Amino acid sequence: MPSPLLTREMLESFESSVRELPEACTLPPEVYHREDFYAFEKEAVFGRDWLCLGREDQVPKPGDYRVIEIADEPLILVRDQNSEIRVLSAVCQHRGMQVAEGEGNCKFFRCPYHHWVYGLDGDLRGAAQMEQTCDFSREDHGLPALAVEIWQGFVFASMAKNPEPLAPSLVELDPLLAHYDLTNTTTVDGKTLTDLPWNWKVMIENFNDPYHASRLHDPLQTFAPSGMSDFFEWREEMNHISRIQRFTEIDGSFNPTKKALLPVFPQLTEEERKQGLFVIVPPTLAIAIVPDLVAYFIIKPQGANGIEIDIAYCFHQGALEHEMFEPLFEMAQAGVDNFNVQDVWATTLVQKGLRSRFGPRGRYSWQEATLPQFNRWLVRRYRDKWPT
Secondary structure: OOOOOOOHHHHHHHHHHOOOHHHOEOOOOHHHHOHHHHHHHHHHOOOOOOEEEEEHHHOOOOOEEEEEEEOOEEEEEEEOOOOOEEEEEOEOOOOOOEOOOOEEEOOOEEOOOOOOEEOOOOOEEEOOOOOOOOOOOHHHOOOOEOEEEEEOOEEEEEOOOOOOOOHHHHHHHHHHHHHHOHHHOEEEEEEEEEEEOOOHHHHHHHHOOHHHHHHHOOOOOOOOOOOOEEEOOOOOOOOOEEEEEEOOOOOEOOOOOOEOOOOOOOOOOOOHHHEEEEEEEOOOEEEEEEOOEEEEEEEEEOOOOOEEEEEEEEEOHHHHOOOOHHHHHHHHHHHHHHHHHHHHHHHHHHHHHHHOOOOOOOEOOHHHOHHHHHHHHHHHHHHHHOOO
């Protein structure tokens, strides 16, 4: 049964959220906390868009795999026997048992319930005692495989049958990322933050909102003031919401010293060392880039009112070979944690406010240009799947 929120009036109400920045207002509060609306989003957004599952180098050898659950879909990121990256559903096609958890290396996936065996390509290789089942063919019962695209070393998958290519929708970012050479960086796992009590959209809005930086994060972020961001001109085909953050001095970074702790990416120009990037590839990937590290966050919804976040980092080889890499990385990670603590506190209270009967449809500052852009990206998907 469709959500009672999916009315013509609600659809029309989105119009005020996709206007130009000086006229736009925030989305209706109900779309942030109603479980029935989240059920709609699971198909309208997560069921059709490119979802980031991690980095290519996190499964470097044939048989390496990682399982990640996004919007109630357990997915396997795996490198198959031919070293090809694949993304498979982890759901056994017999009775629905999950065939893998966590991460590891294997030659095949064996369902622990009834021991159906699947190859690393998802093909069903063995199904014991099924010979008396009418019209049963192993070829018809493989693990569902998702479309896969790799961009800048990040692995994306889509549950859509014929998704539009991702890379053309991110073209503005390629020249800005060229000197970071992200494809050849090494990924270092950070932390997983669990039981975060806010909606996935609240996470995206907070991550790429420079307006709060000089307020909530003062004095930690004085090197990157709210008023020193450059915003992209929006186009409908874009699959990113991004901004360039200018710094007050060279080699700013997210730690109490406000300066890079590790060797900076060696190809950066002096201008690039005086700026950072905040990139969202919705609905699951957020990237924060400063001269000495790339931190990325994979957003995993846990219903309308909760998420988990996987945090990891990308470094160039020179940083990894630094004799003090381990302690310096711990210091850099602790610096990111300082920001996270403040953001967790703020976004927890934002979610409470959105559930209030007084939850607002607020107006935007000129320093929040990324938020109406996200609204446009999102509302386009709502409209495409809205019941007639």
